[in-house]
Amino acid sequence: MTSTTEQFADLSATTLLRFATAGSVDDGKSTLVGRLLHDSKSILTDQLEAVEAVSAQRGQDTPDLALLTDGLRAEREQGITIDVAYRYFATARRRFILADTPGHVQYTRNMVTGASTADLAVVLVDARNGVIEQTRRHAAVAALLRVPHVVLAVNKMDLVGYAEPVFAAIAEEFTAYASDLGVPEITAIPISALAGDNVVEPSANMDWYGGPTVLEHLETVPVSHDLTACPARFPVQYVIRPQSAEHPDYRGYAGQIASGVLRVGEAVTVLPSGRTSTIEGIDALGESVDIAWAPQSVTLRLKDDIDISRGDLIAPSASAPATTQDVEATVCHVADQPLAVGARVLIKHTTRTVKAIVKEIPSRLTLDDLSQHPNPGQLVANDIGRVVVRTAEPLALDAYADSRRTGSFLLIDPADGTTLAAGMAGESFASKAGPPDAAVQADEEGWDF
Amino acid sequence: MTTAAHLHTDSGSDAPYALSHLDALESEAVHIFREVAGEFEKPVVLFSGGKDSIVMLHLALKAFAPAPVPFTLLHVDTGHNFPEVLDYRDRAVAKHGLRLHVASVQEYIDAGKLRERPDGVRNPLQTVPLTEAIQSLKFDAVFGGGRRDEEKARAKERVFSLRDEFSQWDPRRQRPELWQLYNGRHAPGEHVRVFPLSNWTELDVWQYIAREKIELPEIYFAHEREVFKRGGMWLTAGEWGGAKGGETTETRLIRYRTVGDMSCTGAVDSDATTLDAVITEIAASRLTERGATRADDKLSEAAMEDRKREGYF
Numbered sequence: 001m002t003s004t005t006e007q008f009a010d011l012s013a014t015t016l017l018r019f020a021t022a023g024s025v026d027d028g029k030s031t032l033v034g035r036l037l038h039d040s041k042s043i044l045t046d047q048l049e050a051v052e053a054v055s056a057q058r059g060q061d062t063p064d065l066a067l068l069t070d071g072l073r074a075e076r077e078q079g080i081t082i083d084v085a086y087r088y089f090a091t092a093r094r095r096f097i098l099a100d101t102p103g104h105v106q107y108t109r110n111m112v113t114g115a116s117t118a119d120l121a122v123v124l125v126d127a128r129n130g131v132i133e134q135t136r137r138h139a140a141v142a143a144l145l146r147v148p149h150v151v152l153a154v155n156k157m158d159l160v161g162y163a164e165p166v167f168a169a170i171a172e173e174f175t176a177y178a179s180d181l182g183v184p185e186i187t188a189i190p191i192s193a194l195a196g197d198n199v200v201e202p203s204a205n206m207d208w209y210g211g212p213t214v215l216e217h218l219e220t221v222p223v224s225h226d227l228t229a230c231p232a233r234f235p236v237q238y239v240i241r242p243q244s245a246e247h248p249d250y251r252g253y254a255g256q257i258a259s260g261v262l263r264v265g266e267a268v269t270v271l272p273s274g275r276t277s278t279i280e281g282i283d284a285l286g287e288s289v290d291i292a293w294a295p296q297s298v299t300l301r302l303k304d305d306i307d308i309s310r311g312d313l314i315a316p317s318a319s320a321p322a323t324t325q326d327v328e329a330t331v332c333h334v335a336d337q338p339l340a341v342g343a344r345v346l347i348k349h350t351t352r353t354v355k356a357i358v359k360e361i362p363s364r365l366t367l368d369d370l371s372q373h374p375n376p377g378q379l380v381a382n383d384i385g386r387v388v389v390r391t392a393e394p395l396a397l398d399a400y401a402d403s404r405r406t407g408s409f410l411l412i413d414p415a416d417g418t419t420l421a422a423g424m425a426g427e428s429f430a431s432k433a434g435p436p437d438a439a440v441q442a443d444e445e446g447w448d449f
Numbered sequence: 450m451t452t453a454a455h456l457h458t459d460s461g462s463d464a465p466y467a468l469s470h471l472d473a474l475e476s477e478a479v480h481i482f483r484e485v486a487g488e489f490e491k492p493v494v495l496f497s498g499g500k501d502s503i504v505m506l507h508l509a510l511k512a513f514a515p516a517p518v519p520f521t522l523l524h525v526d527t528g529h530n531f532p533e534v535l536d537y538r539d540r541a542v543a544k545h546g547l548r549l550h551v552a553s554v555q556e557y558i559d560a561g562k563l564r565e566r567p568d569g570v571r572n573p574l575q576t577v578p579l580t581e582a583i584q585s586l587k588f589d590a591v592f593g594g595g596r597r598d599e600e601k602a603r604a605k606e607r608v609f610s611l612r613d614e615f616s617q618w619d620p621r622r623q624r625p626e627l628w629q630l631y632n633g634r635h636a637p638g639e640h641v642r643v644f645p646l647s648n649w650t651e652l653d654v655w656q657y658i659a660r661e662k663i664e665l666p667e668i669y670f671a672h673e674r675e676v677f678k679r680g681g682m683w684l685t686a687g688e689w690g691g692a693k694g695g696e697t698t699e700t701r702l703i704r705y706r707t708v709g710d711m712s713c714t715g716a717v718d719s720d721a722t723t724l725d726a727v728i729t730e731i732a733a734s735r736l737t738e739r740g741a742t743r744a745d746d747k748l749s750e751a752a753m754e755d756r757k758r759e760g761y762f
Contacts, residue, residue, distance in 0.1 A: 016470040046736045083605045083623070088598045088650050095470035097648055109625055116627040228466040237483040242516035250515055256480040256629070261466065285479065285511045293466045297479035297512070310487045334625045348630055351487065408628045417611075417634025419624040 014090065017223055020099040020114035020121045020147070022138050027124040028155045032193040033087070033100055036215065039200040042089035084110050093219040108141070108367065108382040112332040112422060115145040116408070119223045122151045122214070123174075127160045127190070131173045137367045139174065143181035143429050144330065144384070146404055149221050150178060150186050153214060158192040162205040182429045187221075189214055227294040231319035232260030233398070233406045235350035236312045240299055252283060252299035253308055258350065258405035261293040262300070262316075269320040270306065271313045271396035277304040294405075311352035313396040313406070321406070323394035327356075330365075330400075330428040331387050331411065331421040333379040339387075339411065339420050340378040347423075349395050349409040356411070360388040365428070379421070387423070399426030471657050475508065478645040480629060481608060482512040485590045485643055486519050488633050492590035492643075493583075496522040496549070498530075498538035499708040500665055501594030501646060504654055507663050508645060509592075510545065520592070521548040525579045527571040527710040528555030529689040534708050537666040550586060552578035569690045570713045580616035583640055590633065592643050598650045599738070608647050614638035651738050652731050659724040670727065671704045671719045682715025706731075706738050 023029040037043050087098045099114030101107075115121055121142040125135050142150050152174050160166045171188035178186050189198055190209055197203035198213045212220065240252040266279045281301040282292050292298045300314060308314070315321060327347070333339055339358060347356040364376040364385040379385045389411075400407030411421040468476065485492050494509060496502045509518045524538060542549045554574050557563040563574050583591060597604045607623050609631040624632050633641050646654070658665065676683040676699065677692040683703055689712045692698050703716035704727075721727045 014470050015467055016473040083620070085604055086597050086648070087604075088648070090650075090652070095650075095653070113625045113627050117629070223467075237480070238487045238513075240513060240516045244515075247515045254483050254512070256476060256483075283514075285475065286514060295473065295476055296468065297476040297483070334627075346634075348632065351484070405628060408630065410627070410630050410632060412632060412634060417632065417636070419632045422625070422627045 014094050016095045018097045018117050018119050020118040022101045022111045023124045027126050028193045029124050035193055035199050037089050040089045040091055084114050109334045111141045115147050118147050120149040121147045124153045124155050127154050127156045127166055130170045133368045139178045140367045143183050150183050152188040154190045155193050157190045158195050164208045227259050228261055230259040230403050232262045232316050233258040234314040237351050252301050254299045256297045257294040259294045259403045264290045267317040268314050269317045270308055272323045272394040275306045277302040321396045321398050323396050325391045325394050327389040329423040329425045331423040333383045333421045335418050335420045338378040338380045346412040346414050347409050355392040356389045359390050362386045397425050400424035474649055478508045479512040481645040482509050484631055489590040491588050492520045493523045493588040494520050494592040496524050498534040505594050523550045525552045525575045529571055529711045533666045533668050552582040571710045572713050589640050590643055594646055595644045596646050596649050608644055609633050610642040612640050655728050668705045671722045674703055675700050687711050
């Protein structure tokens with residue numbers, strides 16, 4: 001009938017994009033985020049009034065939009081953002097979850113956290129300063145975490161006279177650097193967050209630029225491809241066995257498809273046992289389906305009654321991963337207590353948690369210039385380093401480059417349960433060549449940081 | 450009822466393997482429920498009969514079908530709950546064959562363990578019965594319907610939020626949460642609060658209710674009711690109290706946007722009698738749901754953080 005129905009139909013057909021921004025206030029990040037939220041009408045009157053009142057009380061002329069999510073007393077008292085803030089907004093085409101990562105405290109931990117679930121990362125640079133150390137650090141984190149899409153927002157174009165050569169030089173330098181690190185897709189956009197150029201509305205000041213605005217790009221960048229193009233992985237979370245009069249023999253394996261596509265009739269292998277069977281049915285939350293894909297939560301039924309429990313992985317027999325007890329990975333250390341060689345830890349990988357020992361810490365990495373420091377002995381908060389871990393039981397581990405979900409893990413302190421480090425199995429960066437000016441000691445096996 | 454992922458051929462670049470945002474949020478929440486079922490001994494779902502807890506229960510039912518939900522329910526009854534909501538609660542428990550524990554604020558007051566506040570507001574009084582119920586019944590995971598878009602102290606809350614043996618929340622000692630790896634390790638006596646709706650907005654909740662055709666207590670829809678104005682909000686008189694000198698009662702067309710203790714939950718003027726009308730109204734609203742309807746959050750800038758630190762929902 002009416003516009004109501006149409007509007008609802010539109011809203012329910014939108015897809016979800018998770019993205020991350022990183023950087024400091026100086027780059028105009030708050031202004032950019034504020035404009036995205038404001039222009040998509042996601043800041044409501046009572047929130048804006050509260051922010052205006054507090055800003056005025058502090059003698060600020062313009063409302064400080066960081067106050068919208070700096071909800072903790074300590075954050076307001078110190079005027080800094082301590083933790084990743086999640087913000088939510090929507091347009092007619094998409095729903096967005098923005099992980100806004102602060103640049104002040106625990107910088108690396110926060111950006112790694114925000115980037116871990118992001119489909120896209122926005123890196124901001126000031127057009128007057130160009131690519132600086134911090135920009136390279138942002139690019140390195142996005143590359144390390146394998147964020148599929150990176151947007152370089154060259155901000156404050158109004159302060160360089162909206163000059164195309166300024167933008168082109170920065171875009172070229174950044175694209176070369178990030179491509180060398182293996183970032184698969186980079187989109188550079190010249191903007192002025194303050195004046196509103198190319199954020200939501202196309203700029204009238206830069207007719208030389210024919211690409212999308214930031215919001216247009218966020219609304220149209222494809223997100224499903226990355227997860228479904230990989231081989232299927234299904235970590236079993238829970239076994240559903242009603243044993244009721246109505247369902248005496250139902251036995252289903254509940255989980256969320258971590259990557260790829262699963263079909264009824266497909267031959268599958270269960271790891272680590274190696275037993276094989278065939279998918280008999282897929283129950284997709286109340287509906288039986290023939291095909292399901294990441295990141296759907298479903299329940300699989302198999303033809304054969306084999307021993308499967310939480311922590312097992314179901315994968316197509318044609319593309320099942322190998323299992324291993326020796327894990328080589330890059331980790332970001334996120335706890336206050338250090339991680340030393342010899343430490344006994346728990347490794348949490350998909351739905352499986354096993355004991356492990358840190359055998360080696362071959363190197364620590366400086367994100368600013370990608371220099372590496374051999375054998376640091378231990379990693380402390382916000383360090384990034386390589387580790388070699390021996391596990392007590394085999395893990396069906398993919399390279400993080402192939403599957404973010406089944407190539408990632410946590411190291412946990414068994415004594416108090418603290419999350420010590422976030423790990424990514426395999427090589428750090430997609431590139432084997434290394435960035436042109438990085439102080440890396442290359443060896444025959446190639447560039448390993 | 451269509452419940453599986455909806456294939457979108459019209460969403461351009463995302464076809465064919467796209468999920469709608471509601472499917473993505475549903476999938477994420479179901480994953481969280483199943484993680485808890487796989488890793489904890491005795492989980493419980495906080496169930497008030499409000500829309501967020503109703504959506505939680507709906508998701509839990511779907512996550513474990515055709516088996517029953519492997520959790521019990523817990524309701525903290527302030528003694529000033531809307532009767533329509535208590536009716537709904539009891540019907541839902543009976544319909545799905547669930548087990549419900551009720552922690553009663555009134556019993557604590559009657560036993561002299563809690564004292565009524567001068568303003569009659571009982572929301573802050575829920576913390577003690579809640580935490581004592583968790584301790585005495587030895588729940589190790591407690592599902593709450595809190596959403597990060599609700600309030601700024603909630604915006605920094607984790608999906609898995611560790612509480613010490615006094616149920617206290619320390620925002621500075623939260624575990625970083627990466628990928629979909631939730632660390633639920635805890636010492637005996639500690640528990641983990643779990644928020645499956647963390648990434649949902651108020652509009653998502655309503656769209657999901659409409660899509661899944663979930664029944665709600667009738668007070669969420671526009672109806673005529675005798676109300677009086679206090680602190681800028683329309684309140685309903687009841688056992689908890691009513692209009693005082695200078696406050697006049699009138700009949701207005703209103704609905705409730707949130708459901709809590711009658712003494713501090715305000716109604717909004719509304720003619721939205723259907724789900725579609727409610728969704729349209731929320732999409733156009735210029736006020737947050739807590740700003741519009743909750744007196745207890747207006748107490749101070751940090752009202753929610755302070756209550757959460759002490760063990761509140």
